[in-house]
Amino acid sequence: MKKLSKIYRKVENFFFNSSNNSEFLSFFRIAAGVVILLHFISIFSDFDQFFSSKSIVPPDIMATFHQDWQLTFPIIVKQIENIGISEATTIIVTKTAYILLCVCIIIGFFSRISAFILLFIQILLMKGSTFFIYGADFFTSMSLFYLILFPSDSYFSIRNFFKSDQKKEHNYMPIKRLFQIHISIAYFFSGFDKLMGFNWWNGESIWKAIHLPYANRDFNFDFSWMADHSFILILVGWSTIIIEMCYPLFVWIPKTRKAWIFLTISMHIGIAVVLNLYYFSAIMIVWNLTNFYFESPSIVTSKSSIFNFLQRKKKNVLTLIES
Template sequence: MKNLNAFYTRIENFFFKQDNQTEFLGFFRVAIGTVILLQFMAVMPDFDQLFSSSSIIPQDIMGVFTPDWMITFSKIVSFLQSCGIEESTTILMTKVSFITLCTFIITGFYSRIAAFLLLILQIALLKGSSFFAYGADFFTSMSLFYLILFPADQHFSLRNFIFRKNPVDSNFTPVKRLFQIHISIAYFFSGLDKALGFNWWNGESIWKAIHLPYSNRDLNIDFSWLAEHSYILSFIGWSTIIIEMCYPFFIWYKPTQKTWLYLTISMHIGIALVLNLYYFSAIMIIWNITNFYFEQTANKKVFSTKKTISAQYLPNQIDS
C-alpha cells in the first residue's frame, strides 16, 4: 500500500505539480506566430489561385470531400456575397485579419483569443482547399489549439506591458505534459509506420524522396553517386526509424534527453534543406524545443539552486 501511494504521488506530481519555468511559453507563442505569419506571406501571392472561386481546382470539386456542416472559406464568401459584399473584399479582409491575428499572437496581445479566431480562419481555408493541404497544415491547427490552452500571453506579453498587469499564477503543467505526450506518440507511430514496410529499411524511400520534383531545388546537390553506395541510403532510413520510434523512451530519460533532442532537430534540418519542407521542419523544431529544450535549462537552474543552498548551509553545520 505504501508503494502504491508513492507511485500515485509521483504520477500526480508529474501531471499536476506547479511548474514555475515559463520561458517556453514566450518562445512557443513568438516562434509559432512568426512561422505561421511567414508561411501565409509566402502563400499570399497565390491566394486567389488556391482559395478563391477562380482557384486552380474548382471549389465545387473540392467541396465534394467536405461535409456540409463544415465552415469553409468558399461558404464564407458565398454568405457574404448574399449580404452584398464582393469576393475581392472578403479576400482582402481575410488577408488583413490573418496577418493581424498573427501579430497579436507574436506580441502577446490577447493571444489566446487571437489563436482561437485564427484557428477558425485557418481551418476554414484548410478544409475548403484540402487538395492543397499537407501535414504541416494540420500541425499548424494543433499549434494554435495549444496556444489556446496555454496562458501564453501571461508572460513576456504586450498586453501585460500596456495594462501594467502582473502575470497570473496558473498551473499549466497538465497542458505541458499533454503536449509532451502528444509529440512522443506522434513520433513513435510515425517511426512504426515506416518500420512496417521494407522501403525505409533498404533506403528506397530516401532515394525517392530526394528525387521528388519539389526536392533539392535550392541546394541542387548531385545525389546520383548514392546509387553506387546504397548502404548510405539504408543507414539514413534506419536512423530515421530509430530516432522516431525511440523518441518516447530516450527523450524522457534525462541522460539521453539532450542527445535525442539534437538528433531529432538535426533530422528536421536535413528534411528542410534537402526536401525543401521548410515550414513543416520549422513547426516540428519549435515543438521539440518548446517541449524538451527548456526542460534542460530548468534542471540546470534547480541543480544550481540546490548547490547554492548546500554551500550556504554546510559552513553553518561545520561551525556548529
C-alpha cells in the same frame, strides 16, 4: 495501499508539479507565431489561386472532398456575398486579419483569443482547399490549439504592460505534459509506420523522396552517386526509424534528452534542405524545443526553488564570514 499511494503521488507530481520554468511559454508563442506568419506570407501573393473562386482547382471540384455540413472558406464567401459584400473584399479582410492575429500572438496581446480566431480562419481555409494542404498545415492547427490552452501571454508579453493587477500564478504543467506526450506518440507511430514496410528498410523510400519533382530545387544536390552506395540510403532509412520510434524513450531520460533533440532537429533540417519542406521542419523544431529543451533541472524558476537557492547562498556567505 502504500505502493498505490506512491504511484498516485508520482503521477500527480508528473502532471501537476509546477516547478519547471515558464520560458518555454513565451518561446512557443513567439516561435510558433513567427513560423505561422512566415508560412502565410509565403503564399500571400498566390492566395487567390488557392482559396478564391478563381482557384487552380475549381471550388465545386474541391467541394466533393468534404461534407455538405462542413464550413469552408468558399461557403463563407458565398454567404457574405448574399449580403452584398464582394469576394474581393472578404479576401482582403481575411488576409489582413490573418496577419494581424499572428502579430498579436507574437507580441503577446490577448494571444489566446487571437489563436482561437486564427484557428477558426485557418481551418476554414484548410477544409476548402484539401488539394493544397500538407503536414505543416495540420501542425499549424495543433500549434494554435495549444496556444489557446497555454497562458502564453502571461509571460514576456505586451499584454503585461496593460495589466494593473499582479501577475497570477498559472499551473500549466498538465497542458505541457499533454503536449509532450502528444509529440512522443506522434514520433513513435510515425517511425512504427515506416517499420511496417520494407521500403524504409532497403532505402527505397529515401531514394524516392530525394528525387520527388518538388524536392531538391533550391540547392540542387547531386545524389546520383548514391546509386552505387545504396548502404547510405539504408543507413538513413534505419536512422529515421530509430530516431522516431525511440523518441518517447530517450527524450524523457535527462542524460539522453539533449542528444535525442539534436538528432531529431538534425533530421528535420535535412528534410528542410533536401525536400524543401521548410515550414513543416520549422514547426517541428519549435515543437521539440518547446517541449524538452527547457526541461533542464538546473534552471531555477519556481518560488520554492528560488527560496532554497537563496538560503543555500546565505549559508555559504555566513560560513565564509565565520571562518
